[in-house]
Amino acid sequence: MILLTHGKHLLIKNEGGQAMNRIDILRKKKHLSYGAIAKEAGLTPAYIYMLAKGKRTNPSLDVMRKIAYALNEEVEKVFKLN
Numbered sequence: 810m811i812l813l814t815h816g817k818h819l820l821i822k823n824e825g826g827q828a829m830n831r832i833d834i835l836r837k838k839k840h841l842s843y844g845a846i847a848k849e850a851g852l853t854p855a856y857i858y859m860l861a862k863g864k865r866t867n868p869s870l871d872v873m874r875k876i877a878y879a880l881n882e883e884v885e886k887v888f889k890l891n
Contacts, residue, residue: 873887
């Protein structure tokens with residue numbers, strides 16, 4: 810795993826280059842929809858889905874904070890190194 814910072818972007822990558830996140834794990838545990846998370850975070854459900862599924866990677870630190878807030882978790886717990 811590699812942790813990189815680039816300006817306000819925090820890049821968390823595994824050896825294959827994909828960003829690692831726990832959005833889906835936490836979302837399912839808390840019985841939340843992508844829409845509910847998106848509404849609380851001020852983002853679109855499609856964007857949350859793409860991040861959760863690894864179709865979009867390297868969100869900005871601001872986006873990670875918004876998603877973590879919507880999940881009522883710390884950023885490090887949502888976007889963590891395994």
